[in-house]
Amino acid sequence: xxxxxxxxxxxxxxxxxxxxxxxxxxxxxxxxVNFMTLKMSVEFEEGxxxxxVMPRVxxxxxxxxxxxxxxFK
Amino acid sequence: xxxxxxxxxxxxxxxxxxxxxxxxxxxxGIWRFIAFMIPYVIIGYDILRKAFKGIMNKQVFDENxxxxxxxxxxxxxxxxxEAVAVMLFYQIGELFQSYAVGKSRKNITELMDIRPDxxxxxxxxxxxxxxxxxxxVGTIITVLPGEKIPMDGVIVEGASRLDTSALTGxxxxxxxxxxxxxxxxxxNLEGVLKIRTTREFGESTVSKILDLVENASSKKSRSEQFxxxxxxxxxxxxxxxxxxxxxxxxIVLLLTGKDPSWSTWIYRALTFLVISCPCALVISIPLSFxxxxxxxxxxxxxxxxxxxxxxxxxVDTLVFDKTGTITKGVFAVNEIEYCEDKDKLLEYAAHCxxxxxxxxxxxxxxxxxxxIDESRISDVQEISGHGITAKVDEVTVAxxxxxxMKMLKVDxxxxxxxxxxxxxxxxxxxxxxxxxxxxxxxxxxxxxxxxPNMGIKKTIMLSGDRNEVAQAIGKKLSISEVxxxxxxxxxxxxxxEILSRSNTTAYVGDGINDAPALSRSDVGISMGAxxxxxxxxxxxxxxxxxxxxxxxxxxxxxxxxxxxxYENIYFAIGVKVICLILxxxxxxxxxxxxxxxxxxxVIAVMNAMRALNTRNI
Numbered sequence: 001x002x003x004x005x006x007x008x009x010x011x012x013x014x015x016x017x018x019x020x021x022x023x024x025x026x027x028x029x030x031x032x033v034n035f036m037t038l039k040m041s042v043e044f045e046e047g048x049x050x051x052x053v054m055p056r057v058x059x060x061x062x063x064x065x066x067x068x069x070x071x072f073k
Numbered sequence: 074x075x076x077x078x079x080x081x082x083x084x085x086x087x088x089x090x091x092x093x094x095x096x097x098x099x100x101x102g103i104w105r106f107i108a109f110m111i112p113y114v115i116i117g118y119d120i121l122r123k124a125f126k127g128i129m130n131k132q133v134f135d136e137n138x139x140x141x142x143x144x145x146x147x148x149x150x151x152x153x154x155e156a157v158a159v160m161l162f163y164q165i166g167e168l169f170q171s172y173a174v175g176k177s178r179k180n181i182t183e184l185m186d187i188r189p190d191x192x193x194x195x196x197x198x199x200x201x202x203x204x205x206x207x208x209x210v211g212t213i214i215t216v217l218p219g220e221k222i223p224m225d226g227v228i229v230e231g232a233s234r235l236d237t238s239a240l241t242g243x244x245x246x247x248x249x250x251x252x253x254x255x256x257x258x259x260x261n262l263e264g265v266l267k268i269r270t271t272r273e274f275g276e277s278t279v280s281k282i283l284d285l286v287e288n289a290s291s292k293k294s295r296s297e298q299f300x301x302x303x304x305x306x307x308x309x310x311x312x313x314x315x316x317x318x319x320x321x322x323x324i325v326l327l328l329t330g331k332d333p334s335w336s337t338w339i340y341r342a343l344t345f346l347v348i349s350c351p352c353a354l355v356i357s358i359p360l361s362f363x364x365x366x367x368x369x370x371x372x373x374x375x376x377x378x379x380x381x382x383x384x385x386x387x388v389d390t391l392v393f394d395k396t397g398t399i400t401k402g403v404f405a406v407n408e409i410e411y412c413e414d415k416d417k418l419l420e421y422a423a424h425c426x427x428x429x430x431x432x433x434x435x436x437x438x439x440x441x442x443x444x445i446d447e448s449r450i451s452d453v454q455e456i457s458g459h460g461i462t463a464k465v466d467e468v469t470v471a472x473x474x475x476x477x478m479k480m481l482k483v484d485x486x487x488x489x490x491x492x493x494x495x496x497x498x499x500x501x502x503x504x505x506x507x508x509x510x511x512x513x514x515x516x517x518x519x520x521x522x523x524x525p526n527m528g529i530k531k532t533i534m535l536s537g538d539r540n541e542v543a544q545a546i547g548k549k550l551s552i553s554e555v556x557x558x559x560x561x562x563x564x565x566x567x568x569x570e571i572l573s574r575s576n577t578t579a580y581v582g583d584g585i586n587d588a589p590a591l592s593r594s595d596v597g598i599s600m601g602a603x604x605x606x607x608x609x610x611x612x613x614x615x616x617x618x619x620x621x622x623x624x625x626x627x628x629x630x631x632x633x634x635x636x637x638x639y640e641n642i643y644f645a646i647g648v649k650v651i652c653l654i655l656x657x658x659x660x661x662x663x664x665x666x667x668x669x670x671x672x673x674x675v676i677a678v679m680n681a682m683r684a685l686n687t688r689n690i
Contacts, residue, residue: 010077010171012356013135016301036178036363063130066123 008069027053088112109153117160143346166671181367187258189223205274224277230267236260241618242373292378311349315342344656347666353645357677364684365634373617381613385631390575395536397583406440412505425470491545516622521550
C-alpha cells in the first residue's frame with residue numbers, strides 16, 4: 001500500500017535525512033521525500049497498518065531532524 | 074516570509090549589529106572573548122545544538138557539523154570576528170535559500186492553480202456549495218460565469234465559452250454547448266452551465282493532472298542522482314583532507330626541524346571546512362528541475378519526471394505517428410483543379426452527394442458550407458464502387474472516381490494526388506476534380522522547419538496509411554525517413570530498429586493505439602491529451618492540446634533547464650575546488666571561504682529560479 005503525506009521541513013538535506021530514517025523504519029518498504037512539494041510518499045510492507053507505522057516513522061525522523069513534521073491523522 | 078524566517082531575520086540583524094559594536098569596542102583578553110560570544114551564540118545556537126545531536130546520532134558529516142567545527146576552531150585560534158561572520162553569513166545563506174525555495178514553491182502552485190474549491194449543487198431547490206470530493210457521479214452541478222468546472226461532465230443546459238489556458242496554455246477560449254463534454258479545470262467565461270458529472274472528483278482530469286505534476290520530481294534524473302552521490306562522498310573527503318591539512322604539514326615541518334606553525338595550518342584547515350559545504354548543489358539542482366517541470370506545465374506540457382526532462386533535452390531522433398499527430402485525422406477538401414468557377418463546382422458536387430454519408434461526401438458538403446436545397450435534386454443514383462449521378466437544376470451531375478468517368482465516357486483529365494480524387498462531370502462534360510485528403514495540422518510546417526535548426530538529426534514518420542499518402546506528406550514536410558503501410562505491430566518493430574541505431578529517440582503519438590510504442594521509446598510524447606486518459610497514462614511527456622508547435626517548445630524548455638543544471642554543477646564545483654586549492658596554499662582566508670559557500674549558493678539558487686520562466690521560449 002502506498003500513501004502520501006504532507007510534511008514540513010526546512011532544508012533539502014534534512015529532507016534526505018528524513019527519507020533515510022523513514023526507509024529504515026519497521027513496516028516501511030520504500031519511501032520518497034520530495035522537498036520541493038513538501039510531500040512524502042510511503043510504501044508500506046504487507047500486513048502493516050499505516051496508522052501504526054506512521055507514529056514510528058515520525059519518531060525516527062525526529063531523531064535525525066527534530067524540527068520536522070509529518071501530517072497524518 | 075513566514076514566522077520562522079522572520080525570527081531568523083531578527084537574529085541575523087541583532088547579531089550583525091552586535092558584532093560590529095564588538096569590533097569597534099577597545100576590548101582586550103577575556104572581555105573581548107565574552108563580548109564576541111554574545112552575537113555568536115545568538116546566531117549559532119541552533120547550529121551548535123544540531124551538530125551535537127548529529128554526533129550523538131552517529132550522523133556526523135553534515136553542514137551543521139562543518140560550521141560548528143570551523144567556527145569553534147576559529148574561536149580557539151582567537152579569530153573571534155571571523156567565527157561570528159562565518160556563522161552569520163551561513164545563516165543569511167540558509168535564510169535566502171529557504172525564502173527562494175518558498176517563493177518558487179508558491180509560484181508553481183499559482184501556475185498550477187486549477188484545483189476547484191467547491192461545486193454548486195442544487196439541494197432542495199436552493200444552490201449550495203459543497204466539497205468537490207463529496208459530489209457523486211451523475212449529479213447535476215451548476216457552474217456560474219467566472220467559476221472553475223470542478224469535475225468532468227456533460228452539459229445538460231446552457232452554452233458558453235471556456236477558458237482552457239490553465240490546462241493547455243492555449244489562450245483562445247473553446248465553445249461549449251449542450252451535450253458537449255467538458256473537462257474539469259476549465260473556467261466558464263459567460264453563461265450559466267448545468268453539468269451532469271460523469272466522473273468523481275478524484276478521477277477527474279484536474280485531479281489527475283495535479284497528481285502527475287506533484288509527483289513528477291520524485292523520479293530523479295541522472296544529474297540529481299549524481300549530486301546525491303557526490304554530496305555523500307564529498308563532505309567526508311573534505312573533512313579528512315582538512316584534518317590531514319591541519320596535522321601533516323606541521324608534523325613534517327617539525328620532523329625536519331623547522332617551525333611547525335600549528336595555528337597557520339589549522340586556520341587553513343578550518344577555511345577548508347567552511348568551503349566544503351555542498352549546499353549550493355544540493356539545493357539548486359532539484360530546484361532547477363522543479364522550476365523546469367512547473368514552467369512547462371504552465372505551457373500545457375506535462376513532464377512526468379526529472380529523468381524525462383533530461384532525456385527530452387538530449388533527443389536527436391523524433392519518430393512520429395501520422396494520423397492525429399502530424400495530420401488532423403479528418404478529411405477535408407484540399408484542392409480543386411481544372412475548373413474556373415470553383416464555388417459553382419462545389420455547389421453541384423455537394424448537391425449531387427447530398428444523400429451520401431461517406432466521409433468524402435461529408436467533407437465536400439462541409440467545404441460548400443451552405444444549406445442544401447433538396448428540392449433542386451432529383452434522380453439520385455448511387456453506383457457502388459464508382460460514384461453518384463444526380464439531376465441538379467435540370468443538369469446532370471456525376472461525381473466519382475476515374476471508373477465512373479470511363480463508364481460515362483467522359484473525357485476527363487487524370488489528376489495525380491496523394492489524396493482521394495473526386496472527378497465531377499456536368500452534362501457529361503468534365504468540369505473539374507476535387508481533391509479530398511487528410512489535412513496537416515496548422516503548425517506542422519513551422520514545427521518541422523524548426524527541428525533541423527534545433528539540432529534534431531532525424532525525423533521519421535511511421536504510418537498505417539497508404540504508402541503514397543505517407544510519402545507525399547513526408548516530402549511536403551521534409552521528413553528524413555517515411556514508412557507507410559505498417560500494421561500496429563510492425564510500427565513497434567520499426568521503432569525497435571530505429572532505437573538500436575540512434576542515441577535518444579522520442580516517439581510522438583496521440584496515445585490512441587500506440588501505447589506500446591510510447592512506452593518502448595526513450596521518451597514517449599503524447600499529443601492532444603486533454604480528455605484522453607490513455608494518452609496521459611502511457612506517455613512520459615504529455616502535450617495537453619493538439620498544437621504540434623508545443624513539441625519544439627517542450628524540447629527547448631528541457632534544454633534550458635538542463636543547461637541551468639550543468640551551469641550550476643560546473644560553477645559550484647569549480648569555484649569550490651579553486652577556493653580549496655587557494656585555501657590549502659594559504660592564499661585564501663575565511664572571507665574567501667564564506668564567498669565559496671554562501672555566495673556560490675545564492676548565485677546558484679538565483680540561476681536555478683530562471684528555469685521557471687518558460688514564457689518566451
